[in-house]
Amino acid sequence: xxxxxxxxxxxxxxxxxxxxLIVLVVLGWILLDGVLLRRQMRDLEARGIRRRSxxxxxxxxxxxxxxx
Amino acid sequence: MAIIDLAxxxxxxxxxxxxLPWLWGVTLLVLGxxxxxxxxxxxxxxxxxxTVKIMFIHVPAAWLAMFGYGMMAASALGTLIWRHPLADVxxxxxxxxxxxxxxxxxxxxxxxxKPMWGTWWEWDARMTSVLILFLMYxxxxxxxxxIEDPIKGGRVGAVLILVGSVNLPIIKFSVDWWNxxxxxxxxxxxxxxxxxxxxxxxxxxxxxxxxxxxxTLSLMAMRNEILRRRIRALRLVAAATPVGVSA
Numbered sequence: 001x002x003x004x005x006x007x008x009x010x011x012x013x014x015x016x017x018x019x020x021l022i023v024l025v026v027l028g029w030i031l032l033d034g035v036l037l038r039r040q041m042r043d044l045e046a047r048g049i050r051r052r053s054x055x056x057x058x059x060x061x062x063x064x065x066x067x068x
Numbered sequence: 069m070a071i072i073d074l075a076x077x078x079x080x081x082x083x084x085x086x087x088l089p090w091l092w093g094v095t096l097l098v099l100g101x102x103x104x105x106x107x108x109x110x111x112x113x114x115x116x117x118x119t120v121k122i123m124f125i126h127v128p129a130a131w132l133a134m135f136g137y138g139m140m141a142a143s144a145l146g147t148l149i150w151r152h153p154l155a156d157v158x159x160x161x162x163x164x165x166x167x168x169x170x171x172x173x174x175x176x177x178x179x180x181x182k183p184m185w186g187t188w189w190e191w192d193a194r195m196t197s198v199l200i201l202f203l204m205y206x207x208x209x210x211x212x213x214x215i216e217d218p219i220k221g222g223r224v225g226a227v228l229i230l231v232g233s234v235n236l237p238i239i240k241f242s243v244d245w246w247n248x249x250x251x252x253x254x255x256x257x258x259x260x261x262x263x264x265x266x267x268x269x270x271x272x273x274x275x276x277x278x279x280x281x282x283x284t285l286s287l288m289a290m291r292n293e294i295l296r297r298r299i300r301a302l303r304l305v306a307a308a309t310p311v312g313v314s315a
Contacts, residue, residue, distance in 0.1 A: 004118075005118045005121070006112070006117050006118040006119075007117075007183075008117065008118065008119045008183040009118070011119065011122065011179045011180070011182060011183050012118060012119060012121050012122055012179075014179050015122040015125060015126070015175070015176040015179040015180065016125065018172070018175050018176065018179070019125045019129070019172050019175075019176060022168050022171060022172050022175075023168070023172075023281065025168075026164065026165060026168045026285060027285065029164070030285060030288045030289050030292060031288075033289075033292045034288065034291065034292050034295070037292055037295040037296055037299060038295065040299050041295060041298065041299055041302075044299065044302050044303070044306070047306075049302050049303075049305065049306045050302075051298060051301075051302065
């Protein structure tokens, strides 16, 4: 396979390897950032700090539960 | 649902939550097909030999480096003119992805240039203007991180993006305006492409796959940015609420 790429195989393989590495680093950074942010959000919600829409949804759910 | 309804970050989060797995599937399929065709089916070039295979990643990366900045410029208009709630989020989220694709274009171009031109780098108009594009991406990321208030940072960033967008036509037409080492446009040009179909179609499929990858990564980064702003807003509310009272 490598011989089939000719005398410049090293340059071709390096180009593909570097590109894959750059994409993986960006993807890894985005995934890790997302995990950390969701954890922070859960911590805030566990302390009772919620967005207005989340509070309304929670209140509506408890009203429905009480009515039934 | 009208397109404008997506301006609501909550709707955007719901929609992208459903869309992203499908987008990942299509991206991997198209990019996989394109790379297979480019690496194993497309013939060697009569001048470049097998080194032409680097073009199947270099050309899409270079297109997307400019496409990303173009998206940011459109978002900057959305921030400054319409105060669109997601425009500023989109610009900020696109910058790291755009910077990554610009870096990819620079490195793969250099790896192609050494065996073909005999040099890793040349200060010609095309390469220098793409390097400036990369530095502008990094400058914008630094600017957004330096300003605490995301709304204020978004407006300052939007002005800078629009000023920097003058670099896009310079990159595109640099090969026509100046005598450069870089070859002129060979795909999108008056009179049609100069590339043989056996190489052109794998290149276009790779470009579609890379564009899908770019959009998928940008949407994921946008979701993170929305979450970051929600956390900041909740912390501000919590800090302003007396102890013992629910936020």
